[in-house]
Amino acid sequence: xxxxxxRSRTGIEGLDDILHGGFIPNRLYLIAGDPGSGKTxxxxxxxxxxxxxxxxxxxxxxxxxxxxxxxxxxxxxxxLEGIEIVxxxxxxxxxxxxxxxxxxxxxxxxxxxxxxxxxxxxxRSNPTRVVFDxxxxxxxxxxxxxxxxxxxxxxxxxxxxxxCTVLLLDDGTSEGSDMQLQSIAHGVIELxxxxxGYGAERRRMRVVKFRGTQFxxxxxxxxxxxxxxxxxxxxxxxxxxxxxxxxPVPSGIGALDALLGGGPDRGTSTLFxxxxxxxxxxxxxxxxxxxxRRGEHAAVFAFDERAQTLLARSKAVGQTFTEGRGxxxxxxxxxxxxxxxxxxxxxxxxxxxxxxxxxVVVIDSLNxxxxxxxxxxxxxxxxxxxxxxxxxxxVCTILVVAQHGTIGGNxxxxxxxxxxxxxxxLFRFFEYRGQVKRxxxxxxxxxxxxxxxxxxxxxxxxxxxxxxxxxxxxxVLSGVPVLPAGGAPR
Numbered sequence: 001x002x003x004x005x006x007r008s009r010t011g012i013e014g015l016d017d018i019l020h021g022g023f024i025p026n027r028l029y030l031i032a033g034d035p036g037s038g039k040t041x042x043x044x045x046x047x048x049x050x051x052x053x054x055x056x057x058x059x060x061x062x063x064x065x066x067x068x069x070x071x072x073x074x075x076x077x078x079x080l081e082g083i084e085i086v087x088x089x090x091x092x093x094x095x096x097x098x099x100x101x102x103x104x105x106x107x108x109x110x111x112x113x114x115x116x117x118x119x120x121x122x123x124r125s126n127p128t129r130v131v132f133d134x135x136x137x138x139x140x141x142x143x144x145x146x147x148x149x150x151x152x153x154x155x156x157x158x159x160x161x162x163x164c165t166v167l168l169l170d171d172g173t174s175e176g177s178d179m180q181l182q183s184i185a186h187g188v189i190e191l192x193x194x195x196x197g198y199g200a201e202r203r204r205m206r207v208v209k210f211r212g213t214q215f216x217x218x219x220x221x222x223x224x225x226x227x228x229x230x231x232x233x234x235x236x237x238x239x240x241x242x243x244x245x246x247x248p249v250p251s252g253i254g255a256l257d258a259l260l261g262g263g264p265d266r267g268t269s270t271l272f273x274x275x276x277x278x279x280x281x282x283x284x285x286x287x288x289x290x291x292x293r294r295g296e297h298a299a300v301f302a303f304d305e306r307a308q309t310l311l312a313r314s315k316a317v318g319q320t321f322t323e324g325r326g327x328x329x330x331x332x333x334x335x336x337x338x339x340x341x342x343x344x345x346x347x348x349x350x351x352x353x354x355x356x357x358x359x360v361v362v363i364d365s366l367n368x369x370x371x372x373x374x375x376x377x378x379x380x381x382x383x384x385x386x387x388x389x390x391x392x393x394x395v396c397t398i399l400v401v402a403q404h405g406t407i408g409g410n411x412x413x414x415x416x417x418x419x420x421x422x423x424x425x426l427f428r429f430f431e432y433r434g435q436v437k438r439x440x441x442x443x444x445x446x447x448x449x450x451x452x453x454x455x456x457x458x459x460x461x462x463x464x465x466x467x468x469x470x471x472x473x474x475x476v477l478s479g480v481p482v483l484p485a486g487g488a489p490r
Contacts, residue, residue, distance in 0.1 A: 008129070008165045011049025012042065014231030018207060018216045023187070027211075028156050028166045030135075030181055033191030038203065038224050039169045040064070042191070043131040044073055045228045046167060047083050050129040057083040058127035060118055062137040063171075076228055086121045088114055114141060115151060122162060130159065135170040135181065149180050156184060186211050199338030205231060221343025232347040237388035244394040246447055249360065252290040255466035256283075259442055261450040264423055266359070268447050269387045269397040271420075274427025276402050279438050279457050282317055283425075284362045284398040285310070286464060289319045291360040291396075292330045298360040299352035300332045301345070303368020304402070307334040318463040325356045337368050342382050345369070349386065353393050361390060365400040384420055422446045427457070430476050439476050440466065 007022035016022045023029060031039050047057035061069065066085045073080050122130065132138075135152075142148035152168075159166045168185065182188050188208035195201050204219045222231040248262035257263050264270040264287070272280040281304075288298035302310050310332060311323070321330045331352065335345060352358040363369065369383070390397045399421060424444040430437055438457040442450040453469035454476050473481035 009049055009053070010042075011045040011052070012229050012231055014220065014222065014233050015042075015205075015229070017233045018220060018231065019210065020213060020215060023165055024212060025165050026160055026163050027186035028159060028168065028184070029187045029189065030168050030170060030185040031189050031191065032170045032172060034193060035171050037191035037193045038222070038229055039171065039191060040069070040072065040133065041076070041224055042229055043133065043167050043169060044069070044076075044078065044080070047129055047131060048078060048080075051082050055128035056125060057129045057131075058122065058125045059083060059085045059131045059133065060088060060121060061085065061133045062088045062114070063134045076226055078228075084121075084125050084127070086117070086125075088117050114138070115155070118155065119158060122159070122164065126162070127164060130164045130166045131169065132166065133169040135168050136172070145180060149184070152181060152184055182208065185209075202341050204341075204343075221341040223341075223344060232341075232343040234343065235346045235350070235382075235385045235389055237385050237392055240389055240392040242392050242394070244392075248448075249287060249396040250290060251283075251286050252293065253286065253464055253466065255455065256286075256440075256464075259440070259451045259453070259455060259466065260423070260425070261442075261445060261448045264396055264398070264445075265447045266396050267391045267394045268422035269391065269399060269420070270423040270425060271399045271401060272425050272427065273401045274403060275429060278427035278429060279440070279459060280400045280402070280427050281305075281310070281364050282313070282319075282459055282464065283427075283440075283457075284364055284400050285314055285319055287396065287398055288330050288360050288362050289314070289321045292321050292328050295328050296359045297325070297327050297356050298330045298362070299349070299356065299358040300330060300362040300364065301335050301349070302332060302364050303335050303337055304365050307332045316461065317459045318461060325352075327357070331356065331358075335368065342369075346382070346386050349390070353390065353395055358395065360396045360398070362398045363400065365402050367402050380420070387420060423450075426477070428477050430478075430481050432481060439470070441477070 005021075006025065007016075007019070008025045009022040010016055010019070031042060033039050043059070047059060050057045059069065064072075066087055069085060070080055118132070132155075138151065139148050142151060168181075170181065187210040190206050190208055191203070192205070193201055193203050203222050203224065205222055206219050207215045207217065216233055216236065218234045220231055220234050222229055244267050246265040246267060248257070248260075248265055250257050250263045251260075272284055274280050285300065288300055291298040300310070314321070322328065323330060323332060325331045333348065335348070340348075349361060352361065366383075387397060421444075423442065423446065426441050426443050428439045428441075430439055439454050440457045441454040442452075451469070453471070455469055456467035458465045458467070470476055470481075475481045
């Protein structure tokens, strides 16, 4: 097994993490994916990283011209100076001979001639890193699977003998199975692109095989932005095991802390659940503000409202804080669920915890998180990993879920996540003497005792306050409380 210090770094932080340091040198790897999935961008980043490390790079192209590659690199702010690009595609004389618009006619061009160009270019350049783009044209030239396999095996032996690390790009546009090529390659990486019904395209990658070493399996989300691929390794909470003592996180409101038995504990997740407008977001933000006032850092991820709206609303109830990413500050990040994948969102949370040292994380709301998913059945599994990771890091996590309905027994939850949370705080509207009031209660807390009472929740310019327990009523959670005969409310 190759040591991480001897790996051939890819220049993509997330991919190096997935491969436990990068490619094993002097091997041949297949990068497969449909057109537009990011193969060329990944390959160029690999060669640019080699240039940065003083290694010679060679790009052999059968599908794109040097001008096209340079233009694509420029869109990322890259200069390909120092990387040799050899075009193997047919030139103007082939066009004149065929008198049509076909750049390449496999039936007229010998595979051996193309192979000779490859061998000559590698021998002349003597590179450490090689990209061959693409195998689809090579497969068309071969015209038979047997001849194709023999040529790839011959190239493999040649490259290994030259001490080269080679990336073979394949867009899968030609006919035939890729299984024979996957069996030859030392490692296989698949890039995929999907288009949801609404919103930006989603991209995922997977390491199909990687001989001789471990790697992080499964699908990993990634994006292509200026600067290249950004890959977000799948979050595995088991890699972050720790032994941390539980301690309560105060809210700064005495009655609320009493209701929660001192407050939610560090390393646990608390679910705030109730209909829209019942005070969930305001209460969740209170814990973030309280953490900042203690000199800690808190991170708020807002799916459902603009950051400016959240800040204005917090000021209206006296929740003043300094926005930022340092100690004593609260970072408010607006998340567009149509533009972010679940893996990218999990990466944002990790950055807040590992780089900004957030001790309180607020996700408002899980309804928005649900909309970010490609397939809803994966929501619970991904959310479980995220919450388990935050728990291992000792973070107090506040989750907000909006229910459908307002008063009565017809309130519904879009997804059942209550069993994932360590504590559940219930928010409800109730009607009393022609006024709509709000109630708050704790129905679950795994890590300790809590009040089993119901209190009225009040918000205003002076801040947040809770009443004494509503002991005179019954039926408050139904929305229409009943006062026992002879009783009088306080």
